[in-house]
Amino acid sequence: MPSLAIKAVLAAVAGAASVSAHGHVRNIVINGLSYQGFDINTFPYMQNPPKVAGWTATNTDNGFVGPESFAAADIICHKSATNAGGHAVVAAGDKVFIQWDTWPESHKGPVIDYLANCGAAGCETADKTSLQFFKIDEVGLIDGSKAPGTWGSDQLIANNNSWLVEIPPTIAPGFYVLRHEIIALHSAGQANGAQNYPQCFNLQVTGGGSASPAGVKGQSLYTANDAGILVNIYQALTSYKVPGPALAAGAVSIAQAASKITASATATTGSAAATAAPVTAPAVATTSSAAVVVPTTLATSKAAATTSTTIAAVPVTTKPATTPITSATKAATTSTKAAAAPATTSVISCPGTIVAPAPKPAAVPDRGGKGPRSHPRDITLN
Numbered sequence: 001m002p003s004l005a006i007k008a009v010l011a012a013v014a015g016a017a018s019v020s021a022h023g024h025v026r027n028i029v030i031n032g033l034s035y036q037g038f039d040i041n042t043f044p045y046m047q048n049p050p051k052v053a054g055w056t057a058t059n060t061d062n063g064f065v066g067p068e069s070f071a072a073a074d075i076i077c078h079k080s081a082t083n084a085g086g087h088a089v090v091a092a093g094d095k096v097f098i099q100w101d102t103w104p105e106s107h108k109g110p111v112i113d114y115l116a117n118c119g120a121a122g123c124e125t126a127d128k129t130s131l132q133f134f135k136i137d138e139v140g141l142i143d144g145s146k147a148p149g150t151w152g153s154d155q156l157i158a159n160n161n162s163w164l165v166e167i168p169p170t171i172a173p174g175f176y177v178l179r180h181e182i183i184a185l186h187s188a189g190q191a192n193g194a195q196n197y198p199q200c201f202n203l204q205v206t207g208g209g210s211a212s213p214a215g216v217k218g219q220s221l222y223t224a225n226d227a228g229i230l231v232n233i234y235q236a237l238t239s240y241k242v243p244g245p246a247l248a249a250g251a252v253s254i255a256q257a258a259s260k261i262t263a264s265a266t267a268t269t270g271s272a273a274a275t276a277a278p279v280t281a282p283a284v285a286t287t288s289s290a291a292v293v294v295p296t297t298l299a300t301s302k303a304a305a306t307t308s309t310t311i312a313a314v315p316v317t318t319k320p321a322t323t324p325i326t327s328a329t330k331a332a333t334t335s336t337k338a339a340a341a342p343a344t345t346s347v348i349s350c351p352g353t354i355v356a357p358a359p360k361p362a363a364v365p366d367r368g369g370k371g372p373r374s375h376p377r378d379i380t381l382n
């Protein structure tokens with residue numbers, strides 16, 4: 001029976017892992033091109049993880065950043081985050097579709113997006129603690145009549161665990177960090193109970209105007225006592241103030257919709273190219289040692305797109321402005337990332353499952369126990 005016992009343990013561990021997942025951003029999609037994010041499940045354990053547009057972080061415990069850390073660097077792009085090695089190219093006014101792998105329904109709260117200009121040197125080398133973030137999108141409480149309400153997070157789940165954000169058409173071209181964040185409020189009725197899940201991506205914005213909205217440092221975005229941070233959602237709410245600064249001028253929270261992947265793309269590296277080249281100028285081919293495939297017919301299946309991860313694919317388009325200039329990334333050979341992320345101490349990511357009883361239990365649909373089980377004490381497996 002030892003084998004049975006082992007099987008039982010493995011099953012228990014697997015079960016714990018599957019239900020404790022908060023989710024991560026798997027990829028972003030821009031005009032059909034899917035750019036891989038930082039794969040928290042594999043990259044931390046790879047000798048040479050590929051250079052992607054998503055920032056590296058060490059939240060392998062599926063954890064979050066709490067209000068007690070709002071003034072610390074971890075709130076910027078998640079735990080011990082380091083700059084992404086590449087970036088995705090997007091035209092001002094275009095939309096970025098941010099795909100999470102999953103999100104638990106119990107983790108209700110706002111979805112917020114920011115940009116921070118990295119300057120001419122690009123975001124691959126920017127000092128994250130100096131970045132000034134301005135808000136470009138926020139969706140908080142959609143309907144608070146029935147506790148615990150309908151939130152941006154519910155909209156994200158309904159949109160296939162994805163979020164669509166528009167890059168303001170007026171902002172100046174350049175290199176920006178996109179800081180996308182869900183704040184889970186299921187425990188926010190108590191001090192330090194809110195849970196921030198920021199995810200960062202490097203973008204190179206082309207075209208646009210000349211706007212350079214003022215921003216604030218990540219460490220100054222929130223305080224523990226903000227009305228939108230310390231809040232009990234298990235009561236009917238008539239209003240909710242999304243935390244952080246006001247939306248930047250020209251920023252619009254757009255309707256959520258799907259964005260189909262037509263091809264995969266590799267992150268571009270370097271700080272040259274698109275900013276120097278105006279949108280209207282003919283695309284200048286950059287020296288590339290990687291194959292650039294121009295499909296005559298666009299792949300429509302997601303599976304097909306995601307298998308060609310090493311090939312930069314440029315879809316045929318009538319909009320030169322949105323055609324990314326893809327250069328070779330030499331992904332596997334240039335990475336200097338250390339092999340394995342240090343085993344995290346056993347962090348209990350979500351303190352208990354503090355889901356306060358709703359005042360009107362009948363109003364809250366019974367999830368068949370899925371609510372609490374989707375959010376147990378998170379178990380670190382390493």
Ligand SMILES: [Cu+2]
Pocket residue numbers: 022107349350375
């Ligand atoms: Cu949780």
